[in-house]
Amino acid sequence: MSEQFPQRFAGQVALITGAAQGIGLGIARRLGAEGARVVLLDRSAGQLQTAAQTLAAQGIAQHTLSVDVTLRDAVEAAIGSVARQWSRIDVLVTAAGITGKTNLKTHEVDPGDFDRVLDVNLRGMFFCIRAVLPHMLAAGYGRIVNIASISGKDGNAGMLAYSTSKAAVIGMTKVVGKEYAGTGITCNAVAPAVVRTALVDAMPPEQVRYMTDKIPMGRTGEIEEVAAVVAFAASREAGFTTGFCFDASGGRAVY
Template sequence: MSDKSSFHGQVVMVVGAGNGIGRATIGLLKGRGARVIALDMNSEALSALQNEFSLGVDQVKVLDVSDEAAIVKTIAEINNAEGRIDALVNSAGMTGPTNRPINTISWVEFEKTLRVNLFGAIWLTQNVIPIMQKQKYGRIVHVSSIAGKEGNPGMAPYNTSKAGMIGFIKGVAKEVAPEGITINAVAPAVIRTPMNADTSDETLKYMIARIPMGRVGEAEEVAETICFAASKACSFTTGFTFDTSGGRATY
């Protein structure tokens, strides 16, 4: 029987690859045989990835997901060069305003967070789907958040963007379900990554108190769920948001 968790012969795009969850996902994907194209807006983080030979990233590309034209161009370039894109993992994200009541947030700040977290996810999806339709196979995984399910006070743009992602994948999944394409999301609770480097001990305590396992998650734990959703093994689940929240969300 074939190993459906293997990525041998597959091309996987990882967006937001430079740090945290995206970077941990690359480690697992490479270990499982994928050809990995790593994308991020942070060129220094991409150079560091390339210089880490043990990781074995096949190619790096600078991409800002808030730029629709750049997404169109970059995905076309990858498809032309590789001849296929089997899976897209999108872990790019920003927190936007935090500890800010809704009335104090300007539309410029609100829109910026939506552009990166939600519009970026939409544009990436729109551009890989025609390629996957031709292949009659594809896996799309977007990293959402527990914030999109439960809402964090003082973080309206982030909550909105991550909830939008969850709604977005539900309908698209039904559109492409007969064509061998699945699209799912992963909703982590607080994970030990650079994104939380500046989070105060008080806030971390508040978050951990809501996690039945009583600890923060590790990027590799989220990466395992992402890799399942990005693999052939994820053949009968689509439009779903997987929890990686230590038991905080069980729905």
């Protein structure tokens, strides 16, 4: 597998959250195929094990961390353990995310569900970024790629909490990008439209149709297509781009 790709991450350590399945796992596979030692972080210990076995079978060096990103102390301990073990964290990709309940109007949204979505998608991302930055600063190099969503730019009706959280992810990306510009660390986001994963399969079909109908290419995205964009943003090559949100929306994004 590694022969198909350039080895842009040879010798690097890449930590990917939400990596037990779906887009996060696809990103881990791509970065691993390009030579990275990948650290898969996810709350789902069982799925992590299966994911690790799949990557190992493909010859990808991997390590797993069973952590809930909403638990700040656990996130800091896990990231500290990675830094101690390999003395470097070159790449952080934050893909852990949930939609919460969807296909609801704003007055129907349960405030507890709203909080939970922001807790995972936004605070969890913040905890991970906050914890890796000191290691990247010490190394004078780092690549942070946050998985946002087209819903953060457009606002998907029926998805208040999710769209709000992803708009905030784009805002956070811009701030981190600016604050660390000039340190060797970049922070960018990638905003996919619909990609068929467990996250989408768990949503009401009307909500999925609403989102898919808006894609000019008339199809959903592939995990590999998102992973390819992330791999570029996470690579040394992307040295003059920070605070940006890359598109992976089949033509849906207008900015």
